[in-house]
Every structure is written in C-alpha cells, then in structure tokens.
Amino acid sequence: HLYAFIDSMCLKCIVELGIPDIIHNHGQPITLPELVSILQIPPAKVSQVQSLMRYLEHNGFFERVRIHEKEAYALTAASELLVKSCELSLAPMIEFVLDPTLSNSFHQLKKWVYEKDLTLFDISLGSHLWDFLNKNPALNKSFNEAMASDSQMMNLALRDCNWVFQGLEFIVDVGGGTGTTAKIICEAFPNLKCIVFDRPQVIENLSGSNNLTYVGGDMFKSIPKADVIL
Ligand SMILES: C[S@@+](CC[C@H](N)C(=O)[O-])C[C@H]1O[C@@H](n2cnc3c(N)ncnc32)[C@H](O)[C@@H]1O
Structure with missing residues (x-):
C-alpha cells in the first residue's frame, strides 16, 4: 500500500499526456518509437516512458501486442474509457479527482478523525466543498465535467x-x-x-x-x- 498513490499518479500522467487519445487516433497499436515521437519526448526520457507504459500495462490499462514483428501498445477496455474524444470518457473524472487541491486533502485524515463536526474538505479547503467550488470557477467547471462524464x-x-x-x-x-x-x-x-x-x-x-x-x-x-x- 505504501506506493499505491503511484498507481493514481501514473493514471493521471497518461491522461495528461493524452496517450489513450494518441493510441485511439493512431488506429492500431502503437510502438514506443511512434509514441515518443508524437509526444516529442527527449531521448533521455524514452526508457522512462517505456517504464510508464509497462507499469500501466501491468495495471490493465494497456496491452502489449506484436504488430509487423514489433512490440506495440494497444488500448484495453479500461483505457478506452480514458479517450477524451470519445463520448463515454472518464478522463474528466480523473482530472478532477486527482487535482492536487482535492487529493492533497487526504493528508488531513488524522486531523479529520478528531474533528467532531468538520468534513475532510472543511479542514483542507477551509470551507464546504460546494462553497469552495463556488469561489473557484475553474475547479467548479472541472467538477461539473467530471460529474457529467461519470453520468454518461x-x-x-x-x-x-x-x-x-x-x-x-x-x-x-x-x-x-x-x-x-x-x-x-x-x-x-x-x-x-x-x-x-x-x-x-x-x-x-x-x-x-x-x-x-x-x-x-x-x-x-x-x-x-x-x-x-x-
Ligand atoms: C456527486 S455530484 C452528482 C452529479 C450529478 N449526478 C451529475 O450527473 O452531474 C453531487 C451534486 O450535488 C449537488 N449539491 C451539493 N449540495 C447540494 C445542496 N445543498 N442542494 C442541492 N444540490 C447540492 C452538487 O452541486 C453536485 O452537483
């Protein structure tokens, strides 16, 4: 459990990089050289991107297949739901839930258990989540998009x-x-x-x-x- 947060952060990273969209638009499984070329990754970081892809493969978000004798990454049922351009996409949910404003709140759990009447967000944001969203239009928009994507x-x-x-x-x-x-x-x-x-x-x-x-x-x-x- 110690490193469980890395699962969430890697998921956030591939959504931010738009990797599910890149594979989707590619129309077939994508090789690592094709992917890093589209992403314009500096050569020094290519092997780290490979580690990221392998990690997400391990977690069920990509499938490693062979295409024209080369190793390539395909979308799985889980990562198809992360393609932003598709109608059924949970990418906005990932962007909202893993926004540091919210995810950092979970560092306050200890404080929260001792507070009789306060919610976790009351403690971390200084107000009810809804009041906080009212005052932060960008996050409010992200919240509404996340809810809408979930509702799809x-x-x-x-x-x-x-x-x-x-x-x-x-x-x-x-x-x-x-x-x-x-x-x-x-x-x-x-x-x-x-x-x-x-x-x-x-x-x-x-x-x-x-x-x-x-x-x-x-x-x-x-x-x-x-x-x-x-
Ligand atoms: C988890 S979201 C549900 C989103 C919704 N199912 C959708 O498809 O977008 C909870 C909703 O409750 C609303 N809400 C929170 N407090 C409320 C209140 N006191 N009265 C009315 N709505 C409230 C929020 O604005 C938010 O849209």
Missing part, C-alpha cells in the same frame, strides 16, 4: 435496465449537476417529465427542453415533488 455511464445502465423508469410520470434528480443523467433519461422516455435540482450556481444559464426543467435550491431545505427521486 448511465447510457450503459439504461440500455440494460430501462424497465426501471417505465410507467413513471415525474422524476427529480436531486444533486443532478448539469443534467447529463436526466437528459439521457428524458431522451429515452419522452413522456417522462424530469426536474434537475441542484445548487443555483450549477444550473444557472442552463436551459431545459420539453420534458426537462432545471430548478435551483438547497436540497436540505426542500426539493420539488415527484414520483421518484434520483
């Missing part, structure tokens, strides 16, 4: 479990972010009316559709009425 997975769930929503008239997605989940549900069930309820700062400037409405507020005070709450 709803597409996969709907494909197999759409019976869950059948026969419903009104649903409200409490803490529904910018409405990615709700939009997917509304498209699949045009007769279903859906409200996305979130902090006013999140839903401001968003416009709904025929069956989708955005409502701002505080879920701890009240939430809109509906048949089902997500």
Whole structure:
C-alpha cells in the first residue's frame, strides 16, 4: 500500500499526456518509437516512458501486442474509457479527482478523525466543498465535467435496465449537476417529465427542453415533488 498513490499518479500522467487519445487516433497499436515521437519526448526520457507504459500495462490499462514483428501498445477496455474524444470518457473524472487541491486533502485524515463536526474538505479547503467550488470557477467547471462524464455511464445502465423508469410520470434528480443523467433519461422516455435540482450556481444559464426543467435550491431545505427521486 505504501506506493499505491503511484498507481493514481501514473493514471493521471497518461491522461495528461493524452496517450489513450494518441493510441485511439493512431488506429492500431502503437510502438514506443511512434509514441515518443508524437509526444516529442527527449531521448533521455524514452526508457522512462517505456517504464510508464509497462507499469500501466501491468495495471490493465494497456496491452502489449506484436504488430509487423514489433512490440506495440494497444488500448484495453479500461483505457478506452480514458479517450477524451470519445463520448463515454472518464478522463474528466480523473482530472478532477486527482487535482492536487482535492487529493492533497487526504493528508488531513488524522486531523479529520478528531474533528467532531468538520468534513475532510472543511479542514483542507477551509470551507464546504460546494462553497469552495463556488469561489473557484475553474475547479467548479472541472467538477461539473467530471460529474457529467461519470453520468454518461448511465447510457450503459439504461440500455440494460430501462424497465426501471417505465410507467413513471415525474422524476427529480436531486444533486443532478448539469443534467447529463436526466437528459439521457428524458431522451429515452419522452413522456417522462424530469426536474434537475441542484445548487443555483450549477444550473444557472442552463436551459431545459420539453420534458426537462432545471430548478435551483438547497436540497436540505426542500426539493420539488415527484414520483421518484434520483
Ligand atoms: C456527486 S455530484 C452528482 C452529479 C450529478 N449526478 C451529475 O450527473 O452531474 C453531487 C451534486 O450535488 C449537488 N449539491 C451539493 N449540495 C447540494 C445542496 N445543498 N442542494 C442541492 N444540490 C447540492 C452538487 O452541486 C453536485 O452537483
């Protein structure tokens, strides 16, 4: 466990370098010389990039294959989800969760266990996460993109479990972010009316559709009425 953080940091590194996108755009497994050439890696660092690729291969993010007698790296099911240009991409989630502003918070766990009423983020950021995001538009944007990317997975769930929503008239997605989940549900069930309820700062400037409405507020005070709450 001592070096477990290296797994996360290597994952962050390949997303920052855009390696899954490079392999995806290459259209076939990529050799190390091709990869370092696209990345414009200085010759002195090529073997370190090879170590990075081997490490990520070990963790299931790349597969080492042979193509035209040469060793090359292919995407796996896990790294296909890291291609930023694909609709189903969890890259924004990695960028947000591993942003140092948030990940550094976990150095405060000891302090947190002794604090009766404070959350980890209260301690590390000096305020509730939501207040902090309100004051940091760039991180707030990254958060909303991360949530939206995660919600895209709803597409996969709907494909197999759409019976869950059948026969419903009104649903409200409490803490529904910018409405990615709700939009997917509304498209699949045009007769279903859906409200996305979130902090006013999140839903401001968003416009709904025929069956989708955005409502701002505080879920701890009240939430809109509906048949089902997500
Ligand atoms: C884990 S995220 C869920 C994101 C959402 N499922 C999506 O698809 O984007 C939690 C959401 O709860 C919202 N939230 C936090 N506190 C809230 C409050 N008091 N009232 C309403 N929404 C709140 C946040 O703004 C955030 O969008």
